[in-house]
Amino acid sequence: MFRFVLIRFxxxxxxxxxxxxxxxxxxxxSGDPAAVIMGPDxxxxxxxxxxxxxxLDQPVxxxxxxxIQAIFTGDFGVSMxxxxxxxxxxxxxxxxxxxxTLPALLLQLAIGIPAGIYAALHRDSAIDRGVILGAxxxxxxxxxxxxxxLVLVFAVTLGWLPSGGDATWQHAILPVIAxxxxxxxxxxxxxxxxxxxxxxxxxxxxASAKGVTWGSVVRGHALPNAAVPIVTIVGFMVGSLxxxxxxxxxxxxxxxxxxxxxVSVTNRDLAVVQCILxxxxxxxxxxxxxxDLLYGWLDPRLRGHAAH
Amino acid sequence: xxxxxxxxIRDLSVAFDGVPVLHGIDxxxxxxxxxGLVGESGCGKSVTWLAALGLLPAKARVSGQVRLGAVDLVGxxxxxxxxxxxxxxxxxxxxxxxxxxxxxxxxxQITEALGIHRGLKGKAARREAVRLMELVGIPDPARRFDxxxxxxxxxxxxxxxxxxxxxxxxxxxxxxxPTTALDATIxxxxxxxxxxxxxxxxxxxxxxxxxxxxxxxxxxxxxxxYAGRIVESGPVGRVFDAPRHPYTRGLFDALPSLTGPRTRLxxxxxxxxxxxxxxxxxxxxxxCARAVAVCSLQRPRLEPDADGRALACFDPVPADARTPAExxxxxxxxxxxxxxxxxxxxxxxxGPHGAGPAGSGPDRGRWQEAAQ
Numbered sequence: 040m041f042r043f044v045l046i047r048f049x050x051x052x053x054x055x056x057x058x059x060x061x062x063x064x065x066x067x068x069s070g071d072p073a074a075v076i077m078g079p080d081x082x083x084x085x086x087x088x089x090x091x092x093x094x095l096d097q098p099v100x101x102x103x104x105x106x107i108q109a110i111f112t113g114d115f116g117v118s119m120x121x122x123x124x125x126x127x128x129x130x131x132x133x134x135x136x137x138x139x140t141l142p143a144l145l146l147q148l149a150i151g152i153p154a155g156i157y158a159a160l161h162r163d164s165a166i167d168r169g170v171i172l173g174a175x176x177x178x179x180x181x182x183x184x185x186x187x188x189l190v191l192v193f194a195v196t197l198g199w200l201p202s203g204g205d206a207t208w209q210h211a212i213l214p215v216i217a218x219x220x221x222x223x224x225x226x227x228x229x230x231x232x233x234x235x236x237x238x239x240x241x242x243x244x245x246a247s248a249k250g251v252t253w254g255s256v257v258r259g260h261a262l263p264n265a266a267v268p269i270v271t272i273v274g275f276m277v278g279s280l281x282x283x284x285x286x287x288x289x290x291x292x293x294x295x296x297x298x299x300x301x302v303s304v305t306n307r308d309l310a311v312v313q314c315i316l317x318x319x320x321x322x323x324x325x326x327x328x329x330x331d332l333l334y335g336w337l338d339p340r341l342r343g344h345a346a347h
Numbered sequence: 348x349x350x351x352x353x354x355x356i357r358d359l360s361v362a363f364d365g366v367p368v369l370h371g372i373d374x375x376x377x378x379x380x381x382x383g384l385v386g387e388s389g390c391g392k393s394v395t396w397l398a399a400l401g402l403l404p405a406k407a408r409v410s411g412q413v414r415l416g417a418v419d420l421v422g423x424x425x426x427x428x429x430x431x432x433x434x435x436x437x438x439x440x441x442x443x444x445x446x447x448x449x450x451x452x453x454x455x456q457i458t459e460a461l462g463i464h465r466g467l468k469g470k471a472a473r474r475e476a477v478r479l480m481e482l483v484g485i486p487d488p489a490r491r492f493d494x495x496x497x498x499x500x501x502x503x504x505x506x507x508x509x510x511x512x513x514x515x516x517x518x519x520x521x522x523x524x525p526t527t528a529l530d531a532t533i534x535x536x537x538x539x540x541x542x543x544x545x546x547x548x549x550x551x552x553x554x555x556x557x558x559x560x561x562x563x564x565x566x567x568x569x570x571x572x573y574a575g576r577i578v579e580s581g582p583v584g585r586v587f588d589a590p591r592h593p594y595t596r597g598l599f600d601a602l603p604s605l606t607g608p609r610t611r612l613x614x615x616x617x618x619x620x621x622x623x624x625x626x627x628x629x630x631x632x633x634x635c636a637r638a639v640a641v642c643s644l645q646r647p648r649l650e651p652d653a654d655g656r657a658l659a660c661f662d663p664v665p666a667d668a669r670t671p672a673e674x675x676x677x678x679x680x681x682x683x684x685x686x687x688x689x690x691x692x693x694x695x696x697x698g699p700h701g702a703g704p705a706g707s708g709p710d711r712g713r714w715q716e717a718a719q
Contacts, residue, residue: 248432339450340449
């Protein structure tokens, strides 16, 4: 078990380094922050002075080494715009993003999984067909379309809810819905197929044959087995929620990390963008790590195969 | 008559998506009796008992009667079925490794049944489960109680299944090809175990198999099924001595003879008919060497015979027809064969599981899968 955990941690660390490197290189190659920040009319001396001040005149690998060294001392750089530490800017926005992503995640789990399981247990019923239809619609409609439609219907036409901003909790309703619909669809679909698969296994028949009541077969024998594929998908969804936040926060003018990312990319504010990407990578890696550890807990057969 | 029967099946029929796969089975099991159900894959052996216990998927349409005492199980309420399963009738399955829940500790799967049927909880349940594990021959059961099914071998998983089935102290144990997925030597041990337990606990056993040798070892009565019908039934001794239905006869002829001169096996020509396109008359007629004109027009009924068997054939094999290879009881024939093999001491007998009768000891009749 210790070896299992150790290998997973090692892999997580390597993944984060890889993401940081990738983000660093791509950002350096995709445009000159000095030109953007100083504006097109800035004198060449000023631009060069800016480059020198931020170390942008150094070769990329020198910048990279400096960047990595700084990271390990806890220095995530300074925003080229506001001169405040990038980390502070990002951390400041985290609560706003959590206000959307956490309720969205809870909604996905609370609706998607039960809907999928119910559909699986009542296969080919009207409700099952309804769940499949809803699920397909849910995950095929892109969140920006969903967001715009929600604004059009509930804010513009009906006038029930605000269309943007973060003043009250009502402001969060539409973005949370826009963010969770896709995940609900995916989870419902996955839970359904996982449960159908498990309910067809010989051990379910064994449990029934020994007199276990149907409810206990579902709860005690089927669900623990269906949990493995469901947990896998939930792990992926935690990461995609952050990606979804970029789109949804922009549509609903929600002052979270997603909007900060868009603004910082537009401004070529390298330190902030890198800091956000690092955070996103860390969240993805941690959620996958948690999923891996949960596997071992959920399925005793996987405990012995930690090394693979 | 009906009072003396534990289970009485009448005209049991099953259809999947409108395709009938079981065409009116009549079968009685007396208390303490051991009945063998033999036939090729897909002939309805397992379906009969899965249907009886309501374990078929919802799309299966089941009709007829399965009487257990005063209760008819066909179309019974879920609660009625749950009260019967495990308590009156327990069932064990082919491929024990996948029949046990992979994420639940082996011992817990037994105590679960003990809790349901005997109200045992906690320490008492654990003690009883360990006793059952010991009874079915699992070494060091107290320690292995907490292991998961994948930490047991296939044979031990089948022993766990049997322990689980015994937990409810059932009147009838339905063993659905319990040895098919196991090595030959392990098969023999499991068969021994089933025979011993049956003797000790006085429960009836229905043994579903396509292994004639295993049936001979465990059962008193045999029902041969073909394409969803019983085509011949009777006491094991009589049916094995003189199989009268051409299909039964074909099953025996398809067994390799280990004593006589080396001859080609005579398999039954053709394949099992598609249940969607059964022949109009006898389902076996297209493969039958003895078929006469009437066979393809009319379906023979299962009629009782003077010597205690029932037979569905217009032109059965004469009762006294023997070939030298069948001059003795098949069990004796096989053990003679095994003895011959032991004396010749070949290092390896190829068979469906990589090891043949050589591994199963001198006293035991073992066949390879007769009907493949």
